[in-house]
Amino acid sequence: MESRRVGILGGGQLGRMVQEAASRLNISLTILDEPVDSPAKQLNANQPHIHGSFRDPVKIRELAESVDVITVEIEHVDTRVLHELEASGKSVHPSPATITLIQDKYLQKQHLAKYGIPLADSLDCSDQEAIERAAQEFGYPFMLKAKTMAYDGRGNYVVSSMADLKDARSKLAPDVPLYAERWAKFDRELAVMVVRSITGEVSSYPVVETVHKNNICHLVFAPAQVGRGLTGTSDETFSTSIQERARRVAENAIASLSGAGVFGVEMFLMQDGSILLNEIAPRPHNSGHYTIEACYTSQYENHLRAILGLPLGSTEMKVEAAGMLNILGAGENTYLACEEAYRLRGATTHLYGKKECKAGRKMGHITIVGDSMQEVHTRLLPLVMAIDPSDK
Ligand code: ATP
Ligand code: MG
Ligand code: MG
Numbered sequence: 001m002e003s004r005r006v007g008i009l010g011g012g013q014l015g016r017m018v019q020e021a022a023s024r025l026n027i028s029l030t031i032l033d034e035p036v037d038s039p040a041k042q043l044n045a046n047q048p049h050i051h052g053s054f055r056d057p058v059k060i061r062e063l064a065e066s067v068d069v070i071t072v073e074i075e076h077v078d079t080r081v082l083h084e085l086e087a088s089g090k091s092v093h094p095s096p097a098t099i100t101l102i103q104d105k106y107l108q109k110q111h112l113a114k115y116g117i118p119l120a121d122s123l124d125c126s127d128q129e130a131i132e133r134a135a136q137e138f139g140y141p142f143m144l145k146a147k148t149m150a151y152d153g154r155g156n157y158v159v160s161s162m163a164d165l166k167d168a169r170s171k172l173a174p175d176v177p178l179y180a181e182r183w184a185k186f187d188r189e190l191a192v193m194v195v196r197s198i199t200g201e202v203s204s205y206p207v208v209e210t211v212h213k214n215n216i217c218h219l220v221f222a223p224a225q226v227g228r229g230l231t232g233t234s235d236e237t238f239s240t241s242i243q244e245r246a247r248r249v250a251e252n253a254i255a256s257l258s259g260a261g262v263f264g265v266e267m268f269l270m271q272d273g274s275i276l277l278n279e280i281a282p283r284p285h286n287s288g289h290y291t292i293e294a295c296y297t298s299q300y301e302n303h304l305r306a307i308l309g310l311p312l313g314s315t316e317m318k319v320e321a322a323g324m325l326n327i328l329g330a331g332e333n334t335y336l337a338c339e340e341a342y343r344l345r346g347a348t349t350h351l352y353g354k355k356e357c358k359a360g361r362k363m364g365h366i367t368i369v370g371d372s373m374q375e376v377h378t379r380l381l382p383l384v385m386a387i388d389p390s391d392k
Helices: 013-024 057-066 079-087 096-103 105-114 128-138 236-255 299-308 336-341 373-387
Strands: 005-009 028-033 069-072 122-125 142-146 156-159 178-182 186-196 202-204 208-213 216-222 261-270 275-281 321-328 347-351 362-370
Touching: 005 013, 005 057, 005 299, 013 028, 013 299, 028 057, 057 069, 057 079, 069 299, 079 096, 096 105, 096 275, 105 122, 105 142, 105 178, 105 275, 122 128, 128 142, 128 178, 186 236, 186 275, 186 299, 202 236, 216 373, 236 261, 236 275, 261 299, 321 336, 321 373, 336 347, 336 362, 336 373, 362 373
Parallel strands: 005 028, 005 069
Antiparallel strands: 122 178, 142 156, 142 178, 186 202, 186 208, 186 261, 208 216, 216 321, 261 275, 321 362, 347 362
């Protein structure tokens, strides 16, 4: 039915789940990534994929020749060539301008500030003096962040005291430019997936709560149970107003960016109930894995619909509640939760086919659905305990 071909930069787990959605819709997906260990290419190995780096202009041009639309599953790509391709009339989504802006977290924040999006204060840190100025301005702790190439918190360093100041620079990659951020004393972390089609149609998924462990997303709960514990009340209206504000912040932020596709918007819910935006991902996002089982149309399918100008599917949940647990590399204990999940009603296991299991590497995830959040919690507990018996 669909004859247009989509090319994607990156063939990791997000690309794999885009491929799953593409297969159902007869959409041909050509993937550019290294030949070894590509979770996405494994699903459609007969396709003439491009083997190489998504940072290599020659390979990106080669991909462009064989597809009608180019998209990304990772933002750390060569954008110069994407600009060039866009200028020559090739359809690239989200727009190269958006990917370029998001690649630099500091530029991203300066851009969002211009549009009135609430953010933690930040300061450029080009040298040691600037880091010390940040300490004076923000106090301790504060966050020193790599502007570029950051993921899973690997570009972040918490400066906890004056003693940390001197060595702070050396804790992060030597050549990467840095900026500092005021510490966000958040109550919880929230995320919203927003999808915008090339037709201009916009829709957002429910607000979810993300729980991080060692800077890596550990758990996601959908919809977020906000309001509870924040003011000592579980007042429904209060919770609804947080959900509405979070969705509005996310949608306003995406409205300031060009191009189509899904965007993951990470936010902090502060202790006073205010919301700060943390960062945006211009692609499907870990916090949206749950949409495969829990929403009428997954983030992966809606991403394809958006960049091809097909009608967007409903972003609403079709179950009352869902939870998602990431399976991170942990040696021989990596798959303990998956073994539990086979015995569990409402659990769906996704493994990514990664050959090498490094510590902390995202190897898979499990989504749990239920008739209430209480039920999801009850079902999730043995899985979480299988990974870490001290976790309750
Ligand atoms: P991702 O894998 O989501 O791209 P990343 O490497 O870009 O992660 P951030 O999202 O900037 O990193 O930060 C990772 C986590 O660190 C956040 O989810 C949050 O838990 C914590 N964090 C980030 N910035 C701050 C801040 N200013 N104050 C307090 N905690 C923060
Ligand atoms: Mg990030
Ligand atoms: Mg993040």
